[in-house]
Amino acid sequence: MPDTTNTPKVDPDEILEGIRTWVDIETPSYDGEAVNKLVDKVEADMRAIGADIDRVPGQDGFGDILTTRTPWGGDGPGILVLSHVDTVHPIGMKDGILRWRREGDSVFGPGIYDMKAGAYLAYYAYRHLVRQGKQTPLPITFMYIPEEEIGSPTSRSRIEAAAKQNKYVLVTEPAREGGKIVTARKGVAHFQLETTGMAAHAGSRPEDGRSAIHEMAHQIVKIQAMNDFERGVSANVGLITGGTGINVVASSCRVEVDIRVPDAEAGEEFVAKMMDLKPVDPDVTLEITGGMNRPPFEKNEGISKLFEHAKEVCAEIGFDLEDMKTGGGSDGNFTAALGIPTLDGLGADGVGAHAHHEQIYFSSLEPRAKMWIRLLETLE
Amino acid sequence: MANETTNNPKVDPDEILEGIRTWVEIESPSNDGEAVNRMVNKVETDMQAIGAELERTPGVDGFGDILTARTPWGGDGPGILVMSHLDTVHPIGMIEDVLSWRREGDSVFGPGIYDMKSGAYMAYYAYRHLVRQGKQTPLPITFMFIPEEEVGSPTSQAAIEATAKKNKYVLVTEPARDGGKIVTGRRGSARFKITVNGVPAHSGLRHQDGRSAIREMAAHILFIEGLTDYERNVTTNVGLISGGTGTNVVPSECVIEVDMRLPDMEAVDEFVPKVLNITNIDPDCTVTVEGGLNRPPYKKDEGISALYEHAKGLAADIGFDLQDMYTGGGSDGNFTAALGVPTLDGLGADGKGAHAHDEQIYFSSLEERTELWIRLFETLE
Numbered sequence: 001m002p003d004t005t006n007t008p009k010v011d012p013d014e015i016l017e018g019i020r021t022w023v024d025i026e027t028p029s030y031d032g033e034a035v036n037k038l039v040d041k042v043e044a045d046m047r048a049i050g051a052d053i054d055r056v057p058g059q060d061g062f063g064d065i066l067t068t069r070t071p072w073g074g075d076g077p078g079i080l081v082l083s084h085v086d087t088v089h090p091i092g093m094k095d096g097i098l099r100w101r102r103e104g105d106s107v108f109g110p111g112i113y114d115m116k117a118g119a120y121l122a123y124y125a126y127r128h129l130v131r132q133g134k135q136t137p138l139p140i141t142f143m144y145i146p147e148e149e150i151g152s153p154t155s156r157s158r159i160e161a162a163a164k165q166n167k168y169v170l171v172t173e174p175a176r177e178g179g180k181i182v183t184a185r186k187g188v189a190h191f192q193l194e195t196t197g198m199a200a201h202a203g204s205r206p207e208d209g210r211s212a213i214h215e216m217a218h219q220i221v222k223i224q225a226m227n228d229f230e231r232g233v234s235a236n237v238g239l240i241t242g243g244t245g246i247n248v249v250a251s252s253c254r255v256e257v258d259i260r261v262p263d264a265e266a267g268e269e270f271v272a273k274m275m276d277l278k279p280v281d282p283d284v285t286l287e288i289t290g291g292m293n294r295p296p297f298e299k300n301e302g303i304s305k306l307f308e309h310a311k312e313v314c315a316e317i318g319f320d321l322e323d324m325k326t327g328g329g330s331d332g333n334f335t336a337a338l339g340i341p342t343l344d345g346l347g348a349d350g351v352g353a354h355a356h357h358e359q360i361y362f363s364s365l366e367p368r369a370k371m372w373i374r375l376l377e378t379l380e
Numbered sequence: 381m382a383n384e385t386t387n388n389p390k391v392d393p394d395e396i397l398e399g400i401r402t403w404v405e406i407e408s409p410s411n412d413g414e415a416v417n418r419m420v421n422k423v424e425t426d427m428q429a430i431g432a433e434l435e436r437t438p439g440v441d442g443f444g445d446i447l448t449a450r451t452p453w454g455g456d457g458p459g460i461l462v463m464s465h466l467d468t469v470h471p472i473g474m475i476e477d478v479l480s481w482r483r484e485g486d487s488v489f490g491p492g493i494y495d496m497k498s499g500a501y502m503a504y505y506a507y508r509h510l511v512r513q514g515k516q517t518p519l520p521i522t523f524m525f526i527p528e529e530e531v532g533s534p535t536s537q538a539a540i541e542a543t544a545k546k547n548k549y550v551l552v553t554e555p556a557r558d559g560g561k562i563v564t565g566r567r568g569s570a571r572f573k574i575t576v577n578g579v580p581a582h583s584g585l586r587h588q589d590g591r592s593a594i595r596e597m598a599a600h601i602l603f604i605e606g607l608t609d610y611e612r613n614v615t616t617n618v619g620l621i622s623g624g625t626g627t628n629v630v631p632s633e634c635v636i637e638v639d640m641r642l643p644d645m646e647a648v649d650e651f652v653p654k655v656l657n658i659t660n661i662d663p664d665c666t667v668t669v670e671g672g673l674n675r676p677p678y679k680k681d682e683g684i685s686a687l688y689e690h691a692k693g694l695a696a697d698i699g700f701d702l703q704d705m706y707t708g709g710g711s712d713g714n715f716t717a718a719l720g721v722p723t724l725d726g727l728g729a730d731g732k733g734a735h736a737h738d739e740q741i742y743f744s745s746l747e748e749r750t751e752l753w754i755r756l757f758e759t760l761e
Contacts (some may be wrong), residue, residue, distance in 0.1 A: 119657060142691035186584060190627055201735065202617035202639045203569060203709035207610065213618045214605045229588060229679075236583035237594045238631055239624040246619040246637040255594075256627040257585045327584035355583075 008131040010373070014363040015124050016107065019360075022085075022116045022252070023102055023109040024068030026094055027063070029086040029149045035063025038085045042066060042144055043329045045123065049130045051142070052141040055229055059154045063146030067162070070126070073139025079379055080141050080166040080340075082159065082331050083119035084148030086353045089288035097356050102205035106350075106359040115320055115361045117349020118145070118172030137380045138191050141166065151190075156334055163335035163342075168306060170372075171332040171344040174353065177324065180363060183307050184325035185333055186232065186260040187267045187296030192273050193219060199244070199282045209249025215284040216253040219277060219305050223257055226270060232262035233270060258328050264337075294329035295337035302341035310343060314375040346372070389512040391754070393746040397488065397507050398617040399760065400741075404490040404498045407475055408444070410530045411465035416444025419466045421446070423447060423525055426504060430511045440535045444527030448543070451507070454520025460549040460668040460722075460760055461522050461714045463750065464500035465529030468492030469730045469735045478737045487731070487740040496753075498741045499553030499728020502527070506753035515693050522547065529712055533672050544716035546718070549687060549760055551753075552713040552725040555734065560707060560745060563726030565706035566714055568677035570652050574600065575668045578630035580625075589739060590630025591636045591664040595622045595633040599661055604638055607651060613643040613653070613707070614651055641708055675714035680706070683722035691724060700748050 036058070043053055043066055043162045051068040058064045063086065068079075089098060098110040109116075126378065129136065143162055150160065163169055175181055179331040179342035195216045200209030226235040235257065241251025259274065261267045271291055279286040299307075307323050314321035324345075332344035349364035351357070408419040417439070424434060424447055424568060432449035439445045444467065453460075470479060470491035479491040490497075507521065519599065522545055526536045533540065544711035545548055556562055581590030607616045616638060623634030640649045652673055660667045660713045680688075688704050695702035703724075713725035 121657070151735070158533055188542065188584065188628075195511060201709060202615070202619060203567065203641055206608075206615040206617060206641070208710070209617075211605065211617065213621050214601065215599035216621075217598040217618075221602070224592070224595045225597070234587040236587065236592065236630055237624070238583060238589075238627040238629055240594050240631075240634065241622045243618070243620040243637075245570075247617070247639045248619055249617055250619060250621075253621065257625075258628045260584050260587070274396065328582065328585065 008128055010369050012130060012362060012367055014178050015121065015365045015369055016362065017115050018124060019112065019120045022120055023100065023112050025095065026089065026091045026110060027086050029088070029147045030092065030148070032061045032063045034059045034091060035049050035086050035146045039064050039066050039144065039146070039241040042085065043352070049127050054318045056158070062154050065146060065155055065158055068142045070136065070140045075378060076299050077165060077167040078108060078139035078141060079376065080143060080162055081122045081172065082143050082145070082169055082335065083172040084145040084331065086147055086149050086151050087114065090297065094127065098358060102362070104338045105361050105363050106162070107362055110358065110361045113174045113348065113350040113358050113360050114353040115173050115347050116159045118174055120345060121365065121369050122172050122372050124369055125376055126374055129376065136376045137166065139222045145331055152331055156206055159331050160338060163338050163340045163364055166340060169332065169335040169340050169342040170346055171330055173332070173343065173345050174347040175364065175368070180322045180324040180345065180351040181343060182304050182326055182332070183303050183323040183338040183343065184299040185297040185329055185344070186262055186327045187292060187327040187333065188294040189259040189261065189267065189271055189291060190293045191257040191259070191288060191290035193257065194252065194254045194287045195284050196278065197251050199223065199250065201251045202247040206249060210281060210283040212253040212284060213250040214254060215279055215281045215286070217244060218280040219286065220255065224358065226273060231266065231270040234257060234260045258290065259379060261296055263298055267292055267296055294333035297336035297342065302339070305345070306341040306343055310371070311321065311373060313378060314371050315365055315371045317350055317374065381578050383754050384627045385669065387476045389509055391509060391747055391750050392741065396502065396746045396750060398741065399505060400493065400498050400501045401481060404481065404493050404502050406428065407472045407491060409471050410528045411442065411663065412440045412446045412471070412526070413439045415472060416527045417758065418465050420445050420447050420527070426525070428593065430508050439527055443535050446527060446536055446539055447525040449523040451517065451521045453516040458546060458548040459522060461524060461543055461550045462503045462553065463524055463526070463550055463716065464503065464553045465496060465526040465712065466500065467528055467530050468495065479739060483489065483743070485491065486742050486744050489740045491739065492730065494555045494739050494741050495734040496554050496728050496729040497691065499555055500687045502551050502728065502746065503751045503753050505750055506757055509754055510757060515643050519548065521757060526712055533712055540712050540715050541719060542634070543608045544719055547721060550709055550716040550723040551727055551756065552723065553728045554556065554711045554713070554726050555728040556726050556730040556749065560730040561635065561705040562724060563713070564684050564704040564705055564724065565680040566678040566710055566725070567643050567646055568673065568714060570640040570642065570648070571648040571653050571674045572638040572669055572671035572673060574636050574638065575600045575635045576656065577666045579664055579738065581630045582742035583630050585630045587630060587684065591662055592630050594631045594663050594666060595635040596660065596665040597623065597636060600658055601636065603658070604655060607654060612647065614641065614647050616640045631697050642677060644679060648673055648677065678714040678717040678723065681689055683720070684717065684724070687722040687724055691752065691756060692697045694759065695752055697728035698748055698751045698755065
C-alpha cells in the first residue's frame with residue numbers, strides 16, 4: 001500500500017511483512033500455475049507504484065516471465081534487476097518444516113533466502129524512491145524468472161536479450177558466508193549418457209549379452225578422472241539407473257553428469273572431452289547429449305569496477321561489503337558471459353538454501369535495502 | 381470337465397492341450413501371490429477330482445501358497461517327487477497382448493506355456509491317465525507346486541529340500557530344449573545386493589565435501605564383471621543399478637544387484653567369498669554386501685546317470701531318442717540334486733522362447749513326453 005508521508009523510512013519490519021506476502025505464495029519451479037500466483041502478486045505490487053508491465057506467457061508448463069520498468073529514464077540502456085520467483089520447495093512446506101517463524105535474528109520460510117527476500121528488497125528500494133517522489137539517472141528494468149532453479153531453460157534467451165539492452169545487471173540471489181556478494185561463478189555443464197548393449201539370460205546365454213552397466217562403469221571412471229580440485233574443475237555423476245532384472249544382462253544404462261568449470265577455456269576443454277567419450281566395448285553404443293548449461297561468470301574489469309562502486313556505497317551506509325566466487329550457478333552467469341557488468345548475491349544474508357533450515361538474517365534487511373536504494377540512485 | 385472312464389483311455393494330445401490352456405489362462409506372475417493362488421486353486425480342484433491327497437501351505441512375503449498332492453496309494457515311504465512351479469515371469473495382461481493364446485502350425489503360444497505350465501500339466505495328465513485306467517504305481521508319487529521359482533524360490537527352498545530328502549527320485553517339469561533334450565546338470569547361482577553409501581554434497585558449492593557412492597560403485601562393478609571366466613564356466617552379471625538423487629548432488633547412495641553362475645562347489649567356495657569380501661576403497665564410503673549362494677550346482681552324478689539311462693530306455697520303447705544336456709540356468713532341481721537325490725529335469729514340453737515374447741511349445745512333443753511320464757511312473761521302483 002503506497003505510503004506517501006513526507007519522510008518515508010527504510011523500515012525492516014515493513015520489509016519483512018512484504019517479504020512474507022511473497023513467501024506465503026508457494027512456487028515450486030515445475031508448477032507453472034503456482035508460480036503464476038506469485039507473478040500475479042508481483043505484477044499487482046508493481047502496478048501500484050506505476051511501473052510499466054510486460055508479461056510473457058510461460059512455456060512447457062512453467063510460469064510466465066514478468067518484466068516491469070520504471071516509467072522514467074527512456075528506452076536506452078539502464079539497470080537490469082534479475083530475480084527468480086520459483087523455489088525448490090514443494091507445496092506444503094510452509095505448513096510443516098518450513099513454516100514462517102522468527103527465532104531471534106533468523107526468519108524461516110520456503111524460498112525466503114533463495115530468493116524471495118532479495119527479490120522483495122529490490123522492489124522495496126524502487127517503491128521507496130517512488131514514495132520520495134524521486135527518479136533515478138538510469139531506467140530500471142525488473143525481470144522475474146519463473147524456472148531458474150531448474151536451469152532457466154525457457155527464459156535464458158529473454159534474459160540474454162534483456163541484458164544486452166542494459167548497462168548493468170544486479171542479481172538478487174542471496175548474500176552468503178558473512179554477507180558476501182558474488183562477483184564470479186563457475187560455469188555449469190550438464191550431460192546425459194546412455195549406453196545400449198544386448199540383453200541375454202544371465203544363466204543360460206550370458207555370452208550373447210553385452211552389458212550396458214559394465215560399459216557405463218568404464219565411462220564413470222573416465223568422468224571422475226576429470227576432477228581437478230586445484231584447477232577448479234569438478235565432475236559429478238549424480239544419477240544412475242540401468243538394467244531390467246538381476247538375471248538379465250543389462251541392455252541399457254543411463255547417467256546424468258554435472259561438470260563445473262572456472263572459466264570459458266576450461267568450459268570448451270571439458271565439453272569437448274565429454275562429447276569425445278567412446279565406448280570401451282565395441283558391441284555397446286554410447287550416446288552423449290548435453291553441454292554448457294550456464295557459462296562461467298568471470299570477474300572482469302567491468303565487474304570489478306561495479307563492485308568497487310557498490311563497496312563505496314556500502315561504506316557510506318556503514319558496512320563493509322565483501323565479494324566472493326562460488327561454485328553454484330545463477331542467471332548472472334548468462335549476463336556476465338555477455339560482458340555486461342553483473343553483481344550477484346545482492347539479496348538478504350542468511351543460510352540453508354534448498355534445505356530444511358532455510359532462513360534469512362533480519363539484521364541484513366535494512367542495510368541491504370539501503371544499498372539497493374543507493375545503487376539505483378547512483379548508477380549512471 | 382467330466383472325468384472320462386472309458387475302457388481304453390488314450391493319451392490324446394488335443395485333450396492335453398485343452399487342459400494346458402485352462403492352466404495358462406490363469407496368469408500368475410511370481411510377485412502377485414493372489415494371482416498365483418488362483419492358479420493353485422485350479423490345480424487343487426483338478427487334483428482333488430482324481431483323488432489325490434492335498435496339503436496347502438499359506439504363502440509368505442506376498443507370494444502364493446505351496447500345494448502338495450499325493451497319490452493315496454504307495455504308503456508313506458520314499459517315492460517319486462514331481463517338482464513344478466506355477467508362477468511365470470509374465471505380467472498380467474500379456475495374454476491379451478503379445479502372448480495371446482494361438483496355434484501356428486506345430487507352435488502353440490501363451491504366457492508361461494513353455495516355462496512351465498505344459499510340463500506341469502503333462503505330469504498331472506499322466507497321473508490322471510493312470511487313475512482312469514484304474515492303475516496304481518509301485519511308488520507313491522508326490523506332486524509339489526512351487527509359487528515363486530522364477531524369483532529364486534526364497535520362501536519354498538526349505539520345503540523343497542525337506543520333501544526331496546523324503547523321496548527316492550525327483551522329476552522336474554521344466555521345459556525340454558534344443559531339440560527336445562532333457563536336463564541332467566545345471567550351474568549353481570549366487571545372488572548379491574551391494575549398497576555403497578558415501579557423503580552427499582551440493583556438486584557446485586561443496587563438491588570437495590562429498591564422497592560419491594556412484595564413483596566407488598563403478599570400481600566394484602569393474603571388479604565383479606572382471607571375475608567372469610568363460611573357460612571355467614563362471615560368469616557374473618551386474619543386472620541392476622540405481623543411485624543418486626539429483627544431477628547436481630554428489631550421490632550418497634548406490635545399489636546394484638549381481639547374479640553369479642558357478643559350475644561346481646569348488647567354484648562356489650572360491651568365487652562367492654570374493655564378492656562377499658568386497659570392502660570400501662574410499663575411506664569415507666561404506667560398502668554393504670548381502671546375499672550368497674542361491675541355488676547350488678546340479679552335477680550329473682552316478683544316481684542321475686542311472687536314472688537318465690532308465691528314462692532313455694523308456695523313450696526308446698515309446699519311439700524317440702531321449703538326449704540330455706547341461707545348462708547354465710537354474711531350477712528347483714538344483715536344490716534336490718545337491719542333496720544327492722537322483723534328479724531328472726527338463727521333462728516338460730519341447731519348445732522355445734522362455735521368458736520372451738515368442739514363448740511357445742511344440743504340439744508334437746506333447747504326446748510322446750506324456751507317454752514318457754506315464755512309463756516313468758509305472759516303472760520306477
